[in-house]
Amino acid sequence: MPQFRKNPLTQEWVIVSTERAKRPNDYSGIERVDLSGLPEWSAECPFCPGNEAKTPPEVLGYRKQGEANSSGWWVRAVPNRFPALAVEGGLNRAGVGLYDTMNGIGAHEVIVETPLHNRSLAYLDETALQDVAWAWRDRYLDLRRDNRFKYIMIFRNHGRVAGASLVHSHSQLIATPIVPIEIEQELEGMRRYRDFHERCLLCDVVVQELYDGARVVLENQKFVVVVPFAARFPFGLSIIPKRHQASFADMQRDEIEQFASVLKGALLKVDACLNFPPYNFSLHTAPADLERSEEYHWRVEIMPRLTVAAGFEMGTGIHINVTVPEEAAEYLRRPGPGSPAQVPSSAEAAVSAPPATAGGPS
Amino acid sequence: MPQFRKNPLTQEWVIVSTERAKRPNDYSGIERVDLSGLPEWSAECPFCPGNEAKTPPEVLGYRKQGEANSSGWWVRAVPNRFPALAVEGGLNRAGVGLYDTMNGIGAHEVIVETPLHNRSLAYLDETALQDVAWAWRDRYLDLRRDNRFKYIMIFRNHGRVAGASLVHSHSQLIATPIVPIEIEQELEGMRRYRDFHERCLLCDVVVQELYDGARVVLENQKFVVVVPFAARFPFGLSIIPKRHQASFADMQRDEIEQFASVLKGALLKVDACLNFPPYNFSLHTAPADLERSEEYHWRVEIMPRLTVAAGFEMGTGIHINVTVPEEAAEYLRRPGPGSPAQVPSSAEAAVSAPPATAGGPS
Numbered sequence: 173m174p175q176f177r178k179n180p181l182t183q184e185w186v187i188v189s190t191e192r193a194k195r196p197n198d199y200s201g202i203e204r205v206d207l208s209g210l211p212e213w214s215a216e217c218p219f220c221p222g223n224e225a226k227t228p229p230e231v232l233g234y235r236k237q238g239e240a241n242s243s244g245w246w247v248r249a250v251p252n253r254f255p256a257l258a259v260e261g262g263l264n265r266a267g268v269g270l271y272d273t274m275n276g277i278g279a280h281e282v283i284v285e286t287p288l289h290n291r292s293l294a295y296l297d298e299t300a301l302q303d304v305a306w307a308w309r310d311r312y313l314d315l316r317r318d319n320r321f322k323y324i325m326i327f328r329n330h331g332r333v334a335g336a337s338l339v340h341s342h343s344q345l346i347a348t349p350i351v352p353i354e355i356e357q358e359l360e361g362m363r364r365y366r367d368f369h370e371r372c373l374l375c376d377v378v379v380q381e382l383y384d385g386a387r388v389v390l391e392n393q394k395f396v397v398v399v400p401f402a403a404r405f406p407f408g409l410s411i412i413p414k415r416h417q418a419s420f421a422d423m424q425r426d427e428i429e430q431f432a433s434v435l436k437g438a439l440l441k442v443d444a445c446l447n448f449p450p451y452n453f454s455l456h457t458a459p460a461d462l463e464r465s466e467e468y469h470w471r472v473e474i475m476p477r478l479t480v481a482a483g484f485e486m487g488t489g490i491h492i493n494v495t496v497p498e499e500a501a502e503y504l505r506r507p508g509p510g511s512p513a514q515v516p517s518s519a520e521a522a523v524s525a526p527p528a529t530a531g532g533p534s
Numbered sequence: 535m536p537q538f539r540k541n542p543l544t545q546e547w548v549i550v551s552t553e554r555a556k557r558p559n560d561y562s563g564i565e566r567v568d569l570s571g572l573p574e575w576s577a578e579c580p581f582c583p584g585n586e587a588k589t590p591p592e593v594l595g596y597r598k599q600g601e602a603n604s605s606g607w608w609v610r611a612v613p614n615r616f617p618a619l620a621v622e623g624g625l626n627r628a629g630v631g632l633y634d635t636m637n638g639i640g641a642h643e644v645i646v647e648t649p650l651h652n653r654s655l656a657y658l659d660e661t662a663l664q665d666v667a668w669a670w671r672d673r674y675l676d677l678r679r680d681n682r683f684k685y686i687m688i689f690r691n692h693g694r695v696a697g698a699s700l701v702h703s704h705s706q707l708i709a710t711p712i713v714p715i716e717i718e719q720e721l722e723g724m725r726r727y728r729d730f731h732e733r734c735l736l737c738d739v740v741v742q743e744l745y746d747g748a749r750v751v752l753e754n755q756k757f758v759v760v761v762p763f764a765a766r767f768p769f770g771l772s773i774i775p776k777r778h779q780a781s782f783a784d785m786q787r788d789e790i791e792q793f794a795s796v797l798k799g800a801l802l803k804v805d806a807c808l809n810f811p812p813y814n815f816s817l818h819t820a821p822a823d824l825e826r827s828e829e830y831h832w833r834v835e836i837m838p839r840l841t842v843a844a845g846f847e848m849g850t851g852i853h854i855n856v857t858v859p860e861e862a863a864e865y866l867r868r869p870g871p872g873s874p875a876q877v878p879s880s881a882e883a884a885v886s887a888p889p890a891t892a893g894g895p896s
Binding site for chain 1: 634636842846
């Protein structure tokens with residue numbers, strides 16, 4: 173029997189389909205995103221060292237010495253060359269008959285995660301991955317000082333199918349003058365839960381998931397990685413801080429370390445279980461003016477691109493997930509190629525992985 | 535300068551991007567969905583005449599004579615062999631800790647639109663296309679008698695990229711025990727507009743679009759086809775009845791005729807302008823218990839699949855449209871291959887096409 177499950181954050185119902193149930197191997201014919209066969213450096217790539225002049229002037233560069241826009245960096249951020257939004261100007265809200273418009277004001281930046289052309293995020297050393305997280309935080313903190321920006325979303329497109337146009341490992345950041353509708357819905361879901369229970373929804377989700385265990389994929393002292401109960405997509409993952417924290421920018425050093433470790437572990441498991449699939453990830457943090465409030469609890473969503481949304485999903489907003497979340501979690505928990513024992517640089521993840529508990533409702 | 539535009543139905547902001555502006559020819563490398571090169575009949579196809587036993591028993595068959603599940607039909611509807619929802623049973627709402635679930639109850643049917651294996655919807659005679667619309671209506675009217683179903687969505691996936699797994703021309707129907715979140719948002723948008731103006735939002739949209747003309751693609755006596763002001767996707771189209779009507783099932787015979795004509799015209803223009811792209815379409819009608827209310831105004835959405843949603847869209851719900859709606863409408867209005875003069879079977883569309891009015895704001 174298929175099942176409707178409600179996402180308590182967005183209040184949306186998801187259909188977990190059993191008639192069409194798919195195992196990891198059923199998602200074949202998907203783009204395989206593995207950069208390791210590429211050269212370490214490409215003359216044409218605007219993100220490779222030595223090609224700094226091919227991008228707009230940098231807004232961040234982590235390097236020991238040397239000038240801005242020279243090589244020698246290990247993380248670098250630049251404005252997007254084809255930005256979706258323009259950084260200069262005012263909003264100028266206006267009506268066009270019954271319609272509402274405003275200028276497309278915002279910031280659109282690219283964070284180049286490594287100087288190596290053939291190394292994607294999951295395969296960086298943990299210290300290098302921590303520096304990527306520090307760069308996200310630095311750019312966030314710089315941009316949120318601009319009062320025009322109400323929200324800053326950090327995201328990643330991994331693979332062509334997931335919308336990436338350049339292969340060199342990078343993430344992006346878009347600052348918008350409005351709080352996005354998806355975040356508004358999450359805030360509304362958290363407020364309704366708090367009104368009723370006087371507790372944070374995601375804090376309770378963490379407690380329930382750790383107690384239940386069926387959807388837990390990875391865990392360390394500060395974070396838990398779960399397949400959400402009402403995951404929209406097969407093998408979708410949430411990385412949630414165990415302690416209540418509205419903004420990812422409030423992470424302390426030890427939290428950044430633990431975040432990098434668990435992010436690496438989750439991405440390696442996705443690659444190992446699903447044969448290097450394309451994926452998107454988005455960092456859901458509090459709106460700029462709610463950072464100090466109790467109302468939000470940040471998290472990261474990882475969304476492997478294994479299926480396509482079709483007319484039903486687009487028309488209704490109801491997603492059909494063809495892999496039961498508890499089964500996806502069980503597959504992802506399994507040891508195997510790419511899991512901690514085989515990948516020395518993520519050894520921490522092995523220690524913190526929970527025992528593969530029984531299957532839960534399915 | 536890019537522009538934010540608000541969709542008055544869903545209240546969502548869309549970014550109309552100008553830096554990355556794309557013309558029809560820029561969407562190359564997309565799947566070309568043209569069935570005319572296929573044979574007229576395929577032994578393997580479960581939707582071809584003579585293969586009726588390969589589907590579950592039919593729930594509708596338009597034929598002059600002969601028994602159910604024999605050949606001789608020109609439109610046929612059957613339950614989906616791999617349904618997303620199960621038709622038998624009760625909802626059994628239940629909690630799993632803090633989560634909410636219910637049984638995946640619903641109906642999932644396939645409407646086979648033609649016996650010909652190599653003819654897609656846009657290339658049917660108008661009378662045949664009218665019969666497809668009658669079949670949608672018949673199945674809708676049958677299913678809405680079941681009190682468990684709160685909403686019935688009719689949709690089409692055209693091409694592999696759009697989620698179609700079988701090439702033989704077909705649409706689908708899913709009845710759900712809940713009103714989908716997308717429809718709830720549209721109802722909310724229409725209610726807010728009505729509270730303020732005491733008029734129907736889509737009735738006002740029709741008036742404004744016809745007066746402005748910049749986004750109008752086709753028009754006849756009863757319907758107008760526009761590129762929505764805040765279209766999520768490049769070359770997205772809405773087919774809207776000019777007269778206020780909550781449910782598509784209330785169409786009279788003359789309205790069905792005009793609807794079939796304008797639907798055919800719109801699909802032919804999409805094929806001609808964009809070189810036979812994959813697309814989805816969804817029929818947004820009132821929830822079953824609001825059919826008699828003033829609160830909804832039905833329409834059809836056609837969504838060519840030219841771009842992929844990426845991490846930003848998935849995380850925020852804000853879509854980036856890289857073709858300005860007024861420019862898309864201008865391209866679609868142009869006469870040319872596939873437009874009425876070249877395609878005799880849609881000659882009516884030529885008569886009803888409006889003059890290509892000037893460009894409007896862009």
